[in-house]
Amino acid sequence: xxxxxxxxxxxxxxxxxxxxxxxxxxxxxxxxxxxxxxxxxxxxxxxxxxxxxxxxxxxxxxxxxxxxxxxxxxxxxxxxxxxxxxxxxxxxxxxxxxxxxxxxxxxxxxxxxxxxxxxxxxxxxxxxxxxxxxxxxxxxxxxxxxxxxxxxxxxxxxxxxxxxxxxxxxxxxxxxxxxxxxxxxxxxxxxxxxxxxxxxxxxxxxxxxxxxxxxxxxxxxxxxxxxxxxxxxxxxxxxxxxxxxxxxxxxxxxxxxxxxxxxxxxxxxxxxxxxxxxx
DNA sequence: AACAAGACCTGCATGC
DNA sequence: TGCATGCAGGTCTTGT
Numbered sequence: 001x002x003x004x005x006x007x008x009x010x011x012x013x014x015x016x017x018x019x020x021x022x023x024x025x026x027x028x029x030x031x032x033x034x035x036x037x038x039x040x041x042x043x044x045x046x047x048x049x050x051x052x053x054x055x056x057x058x059x060x061x062x063x064x065x066x067x068x069x070x071x072x073x074x075x076x077x078x079x080x081x082x083x084x085x086x087x088x089x090x091x092x093x094x095x096x097x098x099x100x101x102x103x104x105x106x107x108x109x110x111x112x113x114x115x116x117x118x119x120x121x122x123x124x125x126x127x128x129x130x131x132x133x134x135x136x137x138x139x140x141x142x143x144x145x146x147x148x149x150x151x152x153x154x155x156x157x158x159x160x161x162x163x164x165x166x167x168x169x170x171x172x173x174x175x176x177x178x179x180x181x182x183x184x185x186x187x188x189x190x191x192x193x194x195x196x197x198x199x200x201x202x203x204x205x206x207x208x209x210x211x212x213x214x215x216x217x218x219x220x221x222x223x224x225x226x227x228x229x230x231x232x233x234x235x236x237x238x239x240x241x242x243x244x245x246x247x248x249x250x251x252x253x254x255x256x257x258x259x260x261x262x263x264x265x266x267x268x269x270x271x272x273x274x275x276x277x278x279x
Numbered sequence: 280a281a282c283a284a285g286a287c288c289t290g291c292a293t294g295c
Numbered sequence: 296t297g298c299a300t301g302c303a304g305g306t307c308t309t310g311t
Contacts, residue, residue: 002304034287034306058305076305077289092289111288113305129307156282165306172304221304222291241304267283270302 002074004170005213013227021099030094057169075113133169144200154191161191240272248274
């Protein structure tokens, strides 16, 4: 599920429930996520107050009042949602946090590719999972030249490069396809060839797609929920993702003759694009 | 050094 | 109806 807009949607939804609250009860029902939840996780969180809720790329950072930081990742199918207190946990509800206001936040993740780890305020930036992340695409400093510098010399496809979190932090399979479509760039294009005006177009496209997705509460294909349980609805605004064979919304290409939106597999992952509009 | 493939795990749609 | 297959929003690890 979760790319930057979904994680940011969850962060914004959880903030009013968690910020400034004390965690009164923490239950780890299933510790075997991507990596085991640390043995001391429940003990470390119980009684602590949540001082800040941040996001870095696709990672959520829950900062506690004792300088500990929870590093959270939702993997493919994870969600963090506020549940009615007292409700019985559902299948795949792996970790439950209760606050002194009586709120109940549940980490739910059928595939268990997600993670909940512990770090410290001083160490979190240098944590192996975060240390090499590229720039935040919604930062003011992210622009054409910044992106071009990250892509320079790369021999892989621009699609593969954008999925690499060291190049830009937070893009995933959906938003890479959508961004390349908006920028009019072929997903097969050599990453290193994207510079100058092309890089500027791509940077603008990435920001526009992410901001629009954010306004829609992210994309719900299956698992993503906003923290309040509502679905995201940006999936209705996809131009190309999962639209193989459908007409391209940006040009009048003939589906019968040109095939409309095409699907391509790169690095084992589907890419969707319009061959006519993307060069 | 760069890249692809394999691994992790569950659920769902499809086709026989 | 049941079963096998393939695919899915991610990314670390292993092998070429």
